[in-house]
Amino acid sequence: MTLNLQSTVTLHNGVKMPWFGLGVFQVSEGEEVYNSVKWALEHGYKSIDTAKAYRNEEGVGKAIRDSGIPREELFITTKVWNKDQGYEETLQAFEGSMERLGLDYLDLYLIHWPLPKLNKYKETWKALEKLYKEGRIRAIGVSNFKEHHLDDLLSEAEVVPMVNQVEFHPHLQQNSLRDYCKKHQIQLEAYSPLKQGRLLDEPILKEIADRHGKNTAQVVLRWDLQREVVTIPKSVKKQRIEDNADIFDFELSEEEMQQINSMNKDERIGSDPDEFNKY
Template sequence: MSAMIEFHDGSRIPQLGFGLWQVPEDQTARVVREALELGYRLADGAAIYGNEAGLGEGLRASGLPRDEVFVTTKVWNDAQGYEPTLRAVAQSLERIGIDRLDLCLIHWPAPRQDLYVETWRALIRLRDEGRITSIGVSNFDLAQIDRLTAETGVTPVLNQIELHPMLQQAELRAGHAERGIVTQSWSPLGRGMAFDAPAIRQIAERTGRSPAQVVLRWHIELGCSVIPRSSRREGLAENLDLFDFELTEADHAAIAALDAGERTGPDPQTFG
């Protein structure tokens, strides 16, 4: 079972969850139900993924009590601003079929819109009203996070960023740690870009694990929350099987040397 990470607001998030990006709507309910059956307790969704209804259907099909599953969703770029965010979160809750989110994130800063502070004010209100337990951001830089804190007095509990062996974001992670913010890794396997690297292959051979398991274990040992995606039950099970082996200091040094600053997704400062 995954460890829990504490937020600075006192709530906790499972360290290991599963993501629903690019999971087709007609498969989402099954994927969510199977993941929860296998032992996952964190489901990472977003309005833009187009599968929030399936997320809710899978939650209900699992038979688990609502308070045993941590549910995240995100506000998309076209819903930024105070009133649009209030509406967007209400719509997400309705689609999922729940009355409270465990975590809601601003999906991208979309700096050219310059609406993320107003979006943040709306999330603060929804948190204060009990519709959201914890509020955070995704793809923000430290200056943007500090602006939210300076203008509202509320610091995000978490920043979900692209993070994998080819894009290790050490400076951003250190900044999060200084501010008490949890780092959560999206695209944690980097689309397999590092799987053939000798460092990863050697660790996989020594530990008897797959390259994916080695990389996910690396995220866990960095202290990140991590949300790999798989639509296959076998893949979900493999991604969960990370807690009976460890990496050495030499392993960490070898993986650190793979950092190439290579993104699989867009640049957060120009996107949106």
């Protein structure tokens, strides 16, 4: 798979989404998020992923505007937070996010968590479908949805989600979910692809990295792409933002891919979507 930093995957509705982007989870509003987004865009990133819950949409929006990059060249994602689930609540939350971001339209809007105990994600999805049909969002999707949440959603949905953003890394490979999404043409997207830094000293990864003259983070991010998973690593350091994107001049062999595939432990660093009910 020959790719570069601007390479895209075509979602099932024809919209092109970059394979690689910057995530800003746990990046502080103000100077920190502004600089992270600024550095990423200056380096050639085209995709930025935020959420209402991250409380940094304003800084993201300011960095986008100040970059001078034509809006149509960028791919911006945000998410509906849990307390905003429900039809009218979601429509209102969307307006709030758009105001904070300072955008006229959104490239991707996601339901942040299924929250099965609340059981409002189908109402929330109806609101996303409305906004999508009105042309205010180019693509809609979900985050942290397991197969059974998707089954339930698809039983009533008019529009199949284009994306499912989930925790995905060598210790949590979610193979059955990946297969499910592929079958339904839902693009899988990885957050916490480096397990928040906890993978970086793994001997297998170090050995592969040394072989290619790369670091272990670059090996993992390359593995994501070769598994056809969109990836959005987070960093607040300029050099690391640049290094993370330096993964397009090498390729992992089939044997190296299998070595990393063998690292799966079904081990999360984040919450289990069946149990997470934070508002």
